[in-house]
Amino acid sequence: MMRIEIVKRPQHSALFSALSPFIALFLTLIAGAILFSILGKNPISALYSYFVEPLTEVWSIHELLVKAAPLILIAVGLSVCFLSNNWNIGAEGQFIAGGIAGSILPVVFPDFQGWYVLPIMLLLGMAGGMAYATIPAFLKVRFNTNEILTSLMLVYVAQLFLDWLVRGPWRNPQGYNFPETVQFSDSAILPAIWPDSGRAHWGFALAIIAAVVVWFMLSRTLNGFEIKVLGRSSRAGRFAGFSAGRLTFFAFLVSGALAGLAGIAEVSGAVGQLRTSISPGYGFTAIIVAFLGRLNPLGIIAAGLVLALSYLGGEAAQISLGISEKSARIFQGIILFFVLASDSLIYYRIRIVSRLSDTALKGA
Amino acid sequence: MKKLMMALTIAASFAVAGPALAADKLKIGFIYIGPPGDFGWTYQHDQGRKQLEKELGDKVETTFLENVPEGADAERSIERLARAGNKLIFTTSFGYMDATVKVAQKFPDVKFEHATGYKTAENVSVYNSRFYEGRYVQGVIAAKMSKTGVAGYIGSFPIPEVVQGINSFILGAQTVNPNFKIKVIWANSWFDPAKEADAAKALIDQGVDIITQHTDSTAAMQVAAERKIKAFGQASDMIKFGPETQMTSIVDNWGPYYIERAKAVLDGTWKSHNVFEGMKEGLVVMAPYTNMPDDVKKLAEETQAKITSGELKPFTGPIKRQDGSEWLKAGETADDKTILSMNFYVAGVDDKLPK
Numbered sequence: 001m002m003r004i005e006i007v008k009r010p011q012h013s014a015l016f017s018a019l020s021p022f023i024a025l026f027l028t029l030i031a032g033a034i035l036f037s038i039l040g041k042n043p044i045s046a047l048y049s050y051f052v053e054p055l056t057e058v059w060s061i062h063e064l065l066v067k068a069a070p071l072i073l074i075a076v077g078l079s080v081c082f083l084s085n086n087w088n089i090g091a092e093g094q095f096i097a098g099g100i101a102g103s104i105l106p107v108v109f110p111d112f113q114g115w116y117v118l119p120i121m122l123l124l125g126m127a128g129g130m131a132y133a134t135i136p137a138f139l140k141v142r143f144n145t146n147e148i149l150t151s152l153m154l155v156y157v158a159q160l161f162l163d164w165l166v167r168g169p170w171r172n173p174q175g176y177n178f179p180e181t182v183q184f185s186d187s188a189i190l191p192a193i194w195p196d197s198g199r200a201h202w203g204f205a206l207a208i209i210a211a212v213v214v215w216f217m218l219s220r221t222l223n224g225f226e227i228k229v230l231g232r233s234s235r236a237g238r239f240a241g242f243s244a245g246r247l248t249f250f251a252f253l254v255s256g257a258l259a260g261l262a263g264i265a266e267v268s269g270a271v272g273q274l275r276t277s278i279s280p281g282y283g284f285t286a287i288i289v290a291f292l293g294r295l296n297p298l299g300i301i302a303a304g305l306v307l308a309l310s311y312l313g314g315e316a317a318q319i320s321l322g323i324s325e326k327s328a329r330i331f332q333g334i335i336l337f338f339v340l341a342s343d344s345l346i347y348y349r350i351r352i353v354s355r356l357s358d359t360a361l362k363g364a
Numbered sequence: 365m366k367k368l369m370m371a372l373t374i375a376a377s378f379a380v381a382g383p384a385l386a387a388d389k390l391k392i393g394f395i396y397i398g399p400p401g402d403f404g405w406t407y408q409h410d411q412g413r414k415q416l417e418k419e420l421g422d423k424v425e426t427t428f429l430e431n432v433p434e435g436a437d438a439e440r441s442i443e444r445l446a447r448a449g450n451k452l453i454f455t456t457s458f459g460y461m462d463a464t465v466k467v468a469q470k471f472p473d474v475k476f477e478h479a480t481g482y483k484t485a486e487n488v489s490v491y492n493s494r495f496y497e498g499r500y501v502q503g504v505i506a507a508k509m510s511k512t513g514v515a516g517y518i519g520s521f522p523i524p525e526v527v528q529g530i531n532s533f534i535l536g537a538q539t540v541n542p543n544f545k546i547k548v549i550w551a552n553s554w555f556d557p558a559k560e561a562d563a564a565k566a567l568i569d570q571g572v573d574i575i576t577q578h579t580d581s582t583a584a585m586q587v588a589a590e591r592k593i594k595a596f597g598q599a600s601d602m603i604k605f606g607p608e609t610q611m612t613s614i615v616d617n618w619g620p621y622y623i624e625r626a627k628a629v630l631d632g633t634w635k636s637h638n639v640f641e642g643m644k645e646g647l648v649v650m651a652p653y654t655n656m657p658d659d660v661k662k663l664a665e666e667t668q669a670k671i672t673s674g675e676l677k678p679f680t681g682p683i684k685r686q687d688g689s690e691w692l693k694a695g696e697t698a699d700d701k702t703i704l705s706m707n708f709y710v711a712g713v714d715d716k717l718p719k
Binding site: 180273325326 | 399429434444458459482522
């Protein structure tokens with residue numbers, strides 16, 4: 001007889017820090033194979049269509065980048081928030097706010113055209129996201145409001161505002177009253193990077209730049225140090241002379257700006273018009289991406305690509321094997337579960353205690 | 365980054381290509397907005413797909429993608445079906461319109477069929493159904509059966525297709541009871557059972573004694589059954605969910621259309637078109653009239669027969685708009701373009717249309 005104990009490590013394990021992603025991947029493959037076998041599908045070909053097939057065609061790699069771009073942009077911003085202990089759950093709302101603000105030019109002034117349209121749109125998108133993120137930051141600093149609740153609730157406000165705009169004042173007058181704005185003119189479309197082979201747009205390049213810049217800021221500047229110190233211990237931070245309130249604003253503004261940029265990049269690069277909904281929940285999925293990437297902007301790039309792959313793989317599996325979209329979602333859940341579970345091995349270890357030594361211990 | 369892309373591209377070109385295609389079969393793809401198990405909109409499209417498979421047997425092979433969000437994801441999903449060798453693709457929700465047109469430009473040899481939109485191209489057809497014809501019959505029944513003179517209407521989104529239904533329902537009801545009213549609640553979703561159930565409860569609490577819906581789940585039917593009032597099903601026959609509740613249901617019967625279009629591709633006679641078909645062509649089918657006295661049933665059947673023969677067109681004047689202004693003069697019939705872009709209520713609707 002024996003039992004299993006989970007014991008906190010005195011310090012975190014460098015070995016498991018390195019091994020954990022691979023353990024997670026291994027366990028995911030096993031669990032996935034079991035799942036697909038139960039569904040009566042050949043597990044090897046299921047895993048193939050999940051993880052490999054989307055990478056076998058150039059256009060599909062483009063689609064991977066399209067899907068990953070908003071996830072990475074938002075998650076990079078969120079890493080600044082989460083590291084500094086600011087729980088911004090409302091990136092979805094800031095994404096929408098950015099999409100709306102950035103669309104002012106092409107929707108309201110469609111005749112205004114030129115090379116400068118796109119930069120202005122991107123800046124307005126960032127400004128929109130920032131402005132929207134200021135609200136929970138202000139409420140937290142001024143009234144000590146719980147930012148999880150306020151930022152989350154503001155998501156619904158943004159969604160409904162977008163819905164109202166697109167059904168009402170911004171509706172395409174030639175569109176048979178369907179809730180869509182006009183199609184953006186060419187000068188308002190974020191161009192494709194390699195237009196000959198697929199539709200990956202410059203939003204992905206922006207995501208990589210943002211990740212590198214934020215990584216540099218976090219690891220190489222005083223500002224980054226401040227974020228980490230205040231995030232781990234606000235008391236210690238105060239002794240060092242850092243202001244928690246100022247940092248809250250900073251973190252929300254950075255993550256709001258990046259979410260807003262993601263919003264306008266998605267609207268302008270991938271959709272080409274505003275619709276009643278512009279995001280299948282990127283702002284929430286990005287929270288998972290941020291943690292999968294361990295709040296490290298460079299890790300987030302990888303995590304964003306992996307999560308995007310799981311979406312595309314789910315679709316490939318639907319087509320080639322007829323696996324329901326639901327089981328694809330379950331599979332995504334399995335991946336996340338094992339990654340997070342394996343990460344706990346970094347801080348905890350598993351000890352198997354046999355009953356015998358236990359009683360021996362008591363006897364002593 | 366460019367290096368990584370290059371590496372990936374090179375890796376991709378050496379990797380195994382997708383599974384080989386069966387050359388002689390016509391591959392047909394479907395994009396669904398919801399799950400086939402919604403027992404409403406998507407369920408009926410999937411029924412149509414199954415009928416198609418049954419009818420044409422091994423000449424065709426069908427695939428579908430479910431729960432595809434409108435927007436950026438739709439374009440990828442449609443393109444994936446096209447690249448997987450599907451030569452005929454049905455995109456079954458309005459919001460797929462621009463994505464369908466965009467992908468169609470890239471795949472000129474693939475035929476696309478988009479449901480309920482308005483943009484056509486050389487290889488893009490549009491098909492739409494006159495659901496409002498069924499709503500008219502329901503309105504007649506509702507006004508006969510209702511004691512309070514008020515019906516509750518659960519709407520999805522205030523788009524023309526739904527507004528047509530509301531207006532047609534009240535016009536049908538007013539032929540029986542000129543003072544008939546409807547209350548509308550917008551669920552702002554096509555498929556959200558919890559919200560639809562809440563909407564049904566709220567409407568019943570406001571005194572309606574008939575529930576009808578333009579959302580896709582069976583939740584409202586189940587609430588109506590619990591509260592012992594009558595209701596109409598939507599998109600599919602929902603009698604299982606309210607054996608003593610459902611009076612009839614508008615059944616979207618896509619099968620014949622899907623079979624016809626697949627045959628056209630097989631024969632090489634497929635041409636792009638824009639069709640708007642209803643009871644006459646068999647796209648709109650009424651589920652059996654149940655839970656009503658014989659005289660009401662007879663009236664319903666007569667109304668249905670008149671619409672099918674073309675003798676009765678629901679949007680025929682005199683009709684006043686909600687604000688009292690005249691829409692159609694006596695004897696004047698609305699043309700299809702007006703019907704397809706309808707964004708106002710007629711008199712008698714107790715709601716303000718969200719704009």
